[in-house]
Amino acid sequence: MKAIFLVGTAGSGKSLLASNIFDYYTRTGHFVGILNLDPGVENLPYTCDIDVRDYVDIVSLMKQYDLGPNGSLIMASDLIASKIEDLQRDVDDVNPDYLIIDTPGQIELFAYRASGPFFIKNLNAEQKTSIFLHDGSLITTATNFISVALLATSVRLRLGLPQVNVITKADLIGDKIKEILGWSTNMATLEEAIAKESDGESYTLSTNLLRSLNLGGFAQGLIPVSNASGEGLANLNAALSRILSMGEEIED
Ligand SMILES: Nc1nc2c(ncn2[C@@H]2O[C@H](COP(=O)(O)OP(=O)(O)OP(=O)(O)O)[C@@H](O)[C@H]2O)c(=O)[nH]1
Numbered sequence: 001m002k003a004i005f006l007v008g009t010a011g012s013g014k015s016l017l018a019s020n021i022f023d024y025y026t027r028t029g030h031f032v033g034i035l036n037l038d039p040g041v042e043n044l045p046y047t048c049d050i051d052v053r054d055y056v057d058i059v060s061l062m063k064q065y066d067l068g069p070n071g072s073l074i075m076a077s078d079l080i081a082s083k084i085e086d087l088q089r090d091v092d093d094v095n096p097d098y099l100i101i102d103t104p105g106q107i108e109l110f111a112y113r114a115s116g117p118f119f120i121k122n123l124n125a126e127q128k129t130s131i132f133l134h135d136g137s138l139i140t141t142a143t144n145f146i147s148v149a150l151l152a153t154s155v156r157l158r159l160g161l162p163q164v165n166v167i168t169k170a171d172l173i174g175d176k177i178k179e180i181l182g183w184s185t186n187m188a189t190l191e192e193a194i195a196k197e198s199d200g201e202s203y204t205l206s207t208n209l210l211r212s213l214n215l216g217g218f219a220q221g222l223i224p225v226s227n228a229s230g231e232g233l234a235n236l237n238a239a240l241s242r243i244l245s246m247g248e249e250i251e252d
C-alpha cells in the first residue's frame, strides 16, 4: 500500500483534491481508499472508507471537558495518535493499493503538534509521500507566494516526507498562474517582483528568506491543478508515480 497525505492551509482544497485523486486512480484501474483524518469536518465531498470521527468525537469532547471549539480541536488532534491501532486495523481491512489521507483544516494542529508526525511515522505503508497544496487564491503576490512556500518548507521539515507541491484553484487565477510559475523557476524574476511590491524591512526579509528557501529546493516542479475542471491531475499523477514507484524499484 502507498500512502499519500494531503496537507495545506485551511480551505486550500485538500478534501476536494482527495476526491479527485480517488476518481483519477479508480478510473485508471487502481484500488483506492480514503482516510479522513479531520475530526472536525462536517461534510466531505467523498465517501470515506476510514474515518477518524468514528473514534474521536469533537462534540462529546466539548461537553465532557467544557471546551470551546479550538480547545476541543486541539484535544481531538492530540487524540489521533492514541487511535492509531484502530485506524491501522481499519486500513488493513480495506487494504487498498493507494491510501489517500485527508488531513485536518488546521495545518498547525496536524504538522506542529506531536500527533500528526507520530501518525505518519507509525502508519504501516510501503511508501509514503505528501502533497502540499498552495492555495492559488492566496499566492497571487510575490510576498504571499514566499510566505506560503516558507510554510510548505516548514511542514516538509516537520513531516519528514517527500513533498509534491501543487497550486490549487488554478481555474480562479487566470494568467496569474504563468507569473507564479515564472517566480517558482527563476529567482531573479521573483526578486524583481518582490522589489516592486515591498521595500525596507519587508524587502530584506523576503529576499533573505527566498535565498534560504532556494537552497532547500523550494517550490520545485510546482503543479497547477484545478479541482473544478480536473486540469493538472495527469501531471500530479506523474509526479506521484515518480516518487512512489522509486521505492518499488529499490525493493525489487
Ligand atoms: N474553483 C475552485 N474551487 C476550489 C478548488 N479547490 C477547492 N475549491 C473550493 O474551495 C473550498 C474549500 O475546499 P475543500 O476541498 O473543502 O478544502 P480543504 O482544504 O479540505 O478545507 P478544510 O479541510 O476546511 O481546511 C470549497 O468551496 C471548494 O469547492 C479549485 O481547484 N477550484
Ligand SMILES: [Mg+2]
Residues within 6 Å of the ligand: 014, 015, 016, 038, 041, 102, 104, 105
Ligand atoms: Mg477538508
